[in-house]
Amino acid sequence: MTKRIFVSTGEASGELAAVELAAAMSSLDPNLRFEGIGAQRMRDAGFAVRWNTEGWAAMGPIEALGKIPKLLAIALITAAELRARPPDLVVLVDFGAFNLRMARQMRRTGYTGPICYYFPPGAWLDDPRRARMVARAAHAVTPFAHQRDFYASLGLPVQFFGHPLVSTIPERPARPPREPGGGKIAILPGSRRGEIARHARLLLDAARLLRLRRPRTEFVLGAADDEAETFLRDLAQAAPDVPATIVRGARTALEDADAAWIASGTAVLEAALLGVPTVALYVVSRAQLPMARRLVARVGLNYLTLPNLVLDAPVVPELWQEQATQTGLVASLESVLDDATGQRAAFARLREVLGPPDALERTAAFVVELVRR
Numbered sequence: 001m002t003k004r005i006f007v008s009t010g011e012a013s014g015e016l017a018a019v020e021l022a023a024a025m026s027s028l029d030p031n032l033r034f035e036g037i038g039a040q041r042m043r044d045a046g047f048a049v050r051w052n053t054e055g056w057a058a059m060g061p062i063e064a065l066g067k068i069p070k071l072l073a074i075a076l077i078t079a080a081e082l083r084a085r086p087p088d089l090v091v092l093v094d095f096g097a098f099n100l101r102m103a104r105q106m107r108r109t110g111y112t113g114p115i116c117y118y119f120p121p122g123a124w125l126d127d128p129r130r131a132r133m134v135a136r137a138a139h140a141v142t143p144f145a146h147q148r149d150f151y152a153s154l155g156l157p158v159q160f161f162g163h164p165l166v167s168t169i170p171e172r173p174a175r176p177p178r179e180p181g182g183g184k185i186a187i188l189p190g191s192r193r194g195e196i197a198r199h200a201r202l203l204l205d206a207a208r209l210l211r212l213r214r215p216r217t218e219f220v221l222g223a224a225d226d227e228a229e230t231f232l233r234d235l236a237q238a239a240p241d242v243p244a245t246i247v248r249g250a251r252t253a254l255e256d257a258d259a260a261w262i263a264s265g266t267a268v269l270e271a272a273l274l275g276v277p278t279v280a281l282y283v284v285s286r287a288q289l290p291m292a293r294r295l296v297a298r299v300g301l302n303y304l305t306l307p308n309l310v311l312d313a314p315v316v317p318e319l320w321q322e323q324a325t326q327t328g329l330v331a332s333l334e335s336v337l338d339d340a341t342g343q344r345a346a347f348a349r350l351r352e353v354l355g356p357p358d359a360l361e362r363t364a365a366f367v368v369e370l371v372r373r
Helices: 012-028 040-044 060-084 096-108 128-137 145-153 193-213 226-237 250-254 266-274 289-299 306-311 326-338 341-354 359-372
Strands: 003-008 032-038 048-052 089-093 115-118 139-142 182-188 216-223 244-248 259-263 278-282 318-320
Touching (some): 003 012, 003 096, 012 040, 012 115, 012 266, 012 359, 060 096, 089 359, 115 359, 128 145, 182 193, 182 250, 193 278, 216 226, 216 250, 250 259, 259 326, 266 306, 266 341, 306 341
Parallel strands (some): 003 089, 032 048, 089 115, 182 216, 182 259, 216 244, 278 318
């Protein structure tokens, strides 16, 4: 008997997690049919996509302001539709500003079916109020031991099986030596429209400077979607002195890279699991900067990049705001490019800390069991 699974995402990393979870679930039960909220990657995987999420993601409240009315309307409409025609399971993936609001609306209006929250919001921003909202509305499944421990400290139920990327990203074989003055550098400026615009030009300028020092260096730009690919192609055409190819997706960009510049996000974790020497950066708009500084100070985070957060150590160089200059980016990249021994050893520890190699399969088994209850 066919079972309907409704999956709601909001940005590229969540969509990837949804597709990989759906594939693992289908291997356990071929009678599952997937639909929901996503973009091209989900359509390519066979999902029936009701709402297209391209352009939804925003960095911070100012960038999000113009999107709120539309997303609130979609959340309310979707909650009503799911209440009227309940699927066998709802799976929410990250994107808390939208998904948590939708889940709470569903419960308020009488939805009684199972809801699974995969990648609950706020993994590194401990917020008891939000954690209790998640626990009241859904079965929480976190990929991070830190968040599991936080939920447990509040007496809230949560499932932890490890991070799914440990299952889907094997470490690369040892790389052959680079030719003198050469190498291939992956450039991943992010997936949100604003962060791509802020990072891409800066990174291409840094690439130009690096090539003056290493004339045989080549570059590969990773685009998250059609819009990003068009933007990056226009930038690359305006910089003919920087030899760059454009590919779709972080893993494609990283698979043959000797090192990488990456905007902080899931792609840094992907690079670490592949064993690609990496430098992270992030630049917010001037309007966002005061709020970003207050948030970091309030929460007391020592790091902002996932490998560093998980290991609580400065494994990946982090260049934020005024530190993210052309010279700073080049110096940091050359440092890990010339001697990546320490970073690679830390990446091996990271893989162990993130959980067992069958984390995705164990997660899928739990979610499939929710369907069968």
